[in-house]
Amino acid sequence: MSEAAERSENIPAGKGKEGIPNGGNPEKSKEDFDLASIYVSDAQYNRNIYFDTSPEAVRLYLRYNHWLAKVLLYFFILVDLSLALFEEPAVLPLPIWATMLVELLCLLVFTIRLAHYAKVIPRDKFWKDPKNICIIVIVLLTLVDMIIYGALKATNCYGVRWSRVLRPLLLVNITEGRQLRRAFRSIRNALPQIFYVFLLFMFSLLMFSLMALKLLGKRGLKTINGAPYFTNYLEIVFDLYVLVTTANSPDVMMPAYNSSFVFAIFFILYILINTYIFMSVFLAVVYNNYKKYLKEEVRQLVRAKRHKMARAFAVLQEQREEGGQPVVSQANWNQMVRLVQPDISNAHRELLWRVADDKNQGYIGKVAFVQLVDLLNIEVITLKSRPHPLQSACPALYLSAPSRLLCRLVQHRAFVIVYDLIILVNAVFIGLDEENPLVSNSEWVFLALYLMEILLKLYVFEPKAFFSRHSFWNWFDTIIVVSALIATIINSAMKSTGGYTSRQILDIVFILRVLRLIRVVDSIKRFRAIINTLIRIGPAILTFGQLIIVVYYIFAMVGMELFKGKVKFYEESSTDPDKAFCGNAALNGTDFAQLNYCKNNFNNVVSSFILLVELTVVNQWHVLSSGFAAVTHVSARIFFILFHIMVVIIIINIFVAFVLEAFFVEYSVDKSDLQTSLERKIEELELAVEQEKLEDNLVNAMETIDNDQGAGQSVDNRPALMFKIASKRYRTVDALLQRMFEADLDPEDFAENDDAEGNFVNPAFSSA
């Protein structure tokens, strides 16, 4: 649906070389800097929007990209999606007019956003882009559906809000849904190959089922429920499909195995071929295709990025000498970088310039300029060894011998070990019965110890550095300990005054207590490495989260229409005789009712989502699907099988493929060339942080952004300021992806981009 859209998100022609007078070097106007900075920031975040280059359009485009606009858009999408909570079948029922009004508001916001977009890009481009068409169609269809539904409800007829399945598609079709569109595209591209493997798998399934029918159907065997065993071909196909997911192993085999152990061979062969071999082949095919297409996409992204940087260069370039290569001066460069990324320090900007202008010429050529985008995407941590505020306030005391001893003690390895031991002891105490007064009082001791640890650290380390942006564990510790303290105080206050204990507060106290223990992980280096990798690939995993939500939402909406109210859940205390079969006589005696699965139903969107998670986990999905088939029709199983194919065979495999690939990158690749050159420059300038002086977590803890102190100031004069590359953090998901396929990217691609401008015309799409 959106590939053509992405493809037509073309690169603007912009101001060509010919737009700039070759001879003189005119002052660049504010518009020029705006335009250049937009190109650079588009390149940085891989936005491929073919915007108009007129000053008004540029200004509109800047507003279109404003973070507030984006946050609002996502907020309204969230509101639109969560309407399912309040619509029939509802978790919290609201009157129809209320939900409809909110939905209308959401539609209005989407329309305004789209109209804004239409003003930014040329009209013909707008109408050629399928994702805009998609949004228009979704909005219109939703309106039509709302009118029909409203009319039907007004006349008390039965109506279906079918347009609700369209809602998650908004997430895919907004301009910011780039990652999600890419994920869908790689799924779609992998489909043909998956399809052939699936056909072969189905053929094998049908053959084995036929053999099972012939071998076992006439033996008069009974299942454990007394039903005839393997006599109906379609039932056998379903049973064996379920066996592929291993959900009914070994139960499906037991009647045959009980009659003779020879039949076990049949089932073992079946599992070997269909579960182990075919499922591995599925993973291999999905993985291979995913990698292949993603690589191609990333290649195109990189080319488009370089193309945009060349555009920015064209805007800012000037001619130093007659007939020489066009260049960009340091002043222009500085002004542009300030516009692109206002939050980076002068020293950092100076550092980047030094890397770009290796020969200290005061200007850079196109090649160096194009690199800027990758330089900006490398996170450089600026370290500033600020004195501790106490030292400034009362140096005599802070620098006294006992105070210094304390600092050395806290910084000593033994301090960490002692606190790890305290945590372990704490874990044992948590495990003990908290009714025991000794145990419940010990909690105060532990809380005091943890508080003391934080205070000691604050005494030793500069507080601003301690609570810097990247020091995850310091934040984690402090928040957990402080909230545990508050919750524990509230809890004991309530207990001592009214003798009443709030279950909710107690639960929170328990959770906080256990969470505190996680800190141990950070002090073991091997664990830290694994967890850091997981945290690093976290943002990319969020794309999969969106993907899952889109698919879940659609299935939940369809499932609610098909199955709502068919299965009822009765509270534990209920004495209704219908409770034994979930309020539906068709379930009487089925596994579904016997296993007490009544709460696994489609009666509202929350329980639908939980049910879909259970189906994703696969185990017992045959019991669930058979249950819903029993209360409706046997064909309801198709819904569940479709879900299994979509989510388990395709999406989960892509997820596994992604995690594998990301881990391999972490294991194998070290640093990109650019990072190396940046690091070399930092070392050259003698601004590198000495590794042995700083433990990894301390480095993160000490990171701070210093404020603007004038552009021209030399970096060399300030030995107190130091840099470190946060080498393996990726600002954006695209940066991670580019990193993943860097080794496979054609180096020719880069060389080509340094040639004439002519090569930049549509580079991203000619090779598609």
Next chain:
Amino acid sequence: MSEAAERSENIPAGKGKEGIPNGGNPEKSKEDFDLASIYVSDAQYNRNIYFDTSPEAVRLYLRYNHWLAKVLLYFFILVDLSLALFEEPAVLPLPIWATMLVELLCLLVFTIRLAHYAKVIPRDKFWKDPKNICIIVIVLLTLVDMIIYGALKATNCYGVRWSRVLRPLLLVNITEGRQLRRAFRSIRNALPQIFYVFLLFMFSLLMFSLMALKLLGKRGLKTINGAPYFTNYLEIVFDLYVLVTTANSPDVMMPAYNSSFVFAIFFILYILINTYIFMSVFLAVVYNNYKKYLKEEVRQLVRAKRHKMARAFAVLQEQREEGGQPVVSQANWNQMVRLVQPDISNAHRELLWRVADDKNQGYIGKVAFVQLVDLLNIEVITLKSRPHPLQSACPALYLSAPSRLLCRLVQHRAFVIVYDLIILVNAVFIGLDEENPLVSNSEWVFLALYLMEILLKLYVFEPKAFFSRHSFWNWFDTIIVVSALIATIINSAMKSTGGYTSRQILDIVFILRVLRLIRVVDSIKRFRAIINTLIRIGPAILTFGQLIIVVYYIFAMVGMELFKGKVKFYEESSTDPDKAFCGNAALNGTDFAQLNYCKNNFNNVVSSFILLVELTVVNQWHVLSSGFAAVTHVSARIFFILFHIMVVIIIINIFVAFVLEAFFVEYSVDKSDLQTSLERKIEELELAVEQEKLEDNLVNAMETIDNDQGAGQSVDNRPALMFKIASKRYRTVDALLQRMFEADLDPEDFAENDDAEGNFVNPAFSSA
């Protein structure tokens, strides 16, 4: 256990360059050819045995490598392993003296084989090799165990045959168990990394369990059996460990979920982190390490191979001109290749020579000679367009117009389609009730049609070519159809004479009928590609089969000692009241008994193996392990958890990693340089098979090995003979592995080997 062994399987010093007089070119003796051919065949099959180079030792070594000796060895290992069928607890009980006698015979064979090996290699090497020590220890321990056991039995005491767990280790420690040792080595090398991830995983499991205890333990919830829910910490840990394997989802969540849907979030988070993320990380770590170590091993293999080829060259080399490079003449080359591979045709040998001696000099240098081993490992199919025997016998008839028309018809695409349709119709008929006389009679029609197809094809294609070694589907078809015919005739003969139908024969008839349908797959090109890949990686998968058997056997032996007789299986017809709880009151009311799992027991080696397969499939393994814990002790669960970690987390992941890697190779790599040069040579000589003339399966069908017709004969004179490279078949598992990592192998490694001889000393082990 065996890495050092492999490492010490050193390359013999052999006859150095200095052993050969530099000036003259003495006639090579038979011993020289024997020695050279051993080096080449060792290189071809990657045997790294440091044999003595004295003529007697070489002769002994030839005998040691004889296929009959190997087959006998594997036969006796098989006998030794299958003794478990006859020993207590036995499938077919035999008296102790009988099994002991057979075991003694096996031990004798192993000792003789080892003694033979000791004669082949120098004594100090023999005693330095841990795998020889292992075999000696296994044999001695087995003898000791047999004596103790015999004595205990004679005095009617209780004895345990503990040495039975050592039996499968023989498979690992014999010289032929190279692949298996390598697999174990890569597992062992991956263990440290897996261990850290496992520790982190266990930490997460313990934290979640603690939280579950605190959140859910005091709410007074009940499981579906009425037992208290989540009140015992160790039980929670076990339950949540089982949840990682998804085997008790969603049952373990239901009591909490029924009390409030908020608790579902806890379980969903748990599954996300521990099942999806951690299990993917396990796969990533196992995959990455497996690849890394295997790559290193293959690199060493390739270096050792080239080293052996250089040795062979040193034996056969002669000096053409004073001071020139040593070379090997065509005559010597021919004689050696004939010794190494007696079954390849003269034409094939001629072709190989042409590739090696590119400049037609009549002799080749070291570089070309070293390549020989890879050339030999490329399967070249020799095609010979022989006339059909009927054409020779009766040309007038065979070449007549109707006969030609028939040939064209059979070769036409429509013929295949018609038969595919017949198969589909047949499938429907098989699905129908065979009691119906119409259906049962139709079987004869289908049999006649299939027979006719084979006869027609035999009429059109040369029979020898039709039944050539590689034409898998022709063999498959013929065997299936002929056996179905025989079985059907026997079946109806029995029916018509005595009215009696043998269930066994009928089963065989049914299986054969369904198997016939598989043929459809071959006529769809896409399917053929997938299946060919699977068949190609088949031999390598067999290594995993051995690995699994070793682990299963050990667990089965231990399991039988721990759990034999604890659970009893009663026949369907039995009316024993103990049947309801598998003959053990401890199982009364447990899921194990209720699900009728009584036949899943450790009462003999066959049911142990089937039970272990069920545990590998994972589903319901908690029911099985809890069952066995109930009849023994709760610590019995450790046995099952250990099995799960060993087999599911480690071995299955390595299996998946291997399938993935093999598929990626199939998808990405095309041909090696050597294959390309061989193909180019075939084309140069105008002996290439025209692709458009021959469909892939026909090529395979027409392959044949022509007989020896003299060495000097020129290939050009025989246009009736053609070659084709069976491009993607691998003669050995090592060849596939080498192919898998070819792209990653350092090309320097190859260049180095072409240098001076000095570089060849221990090349495989210096870089370890």
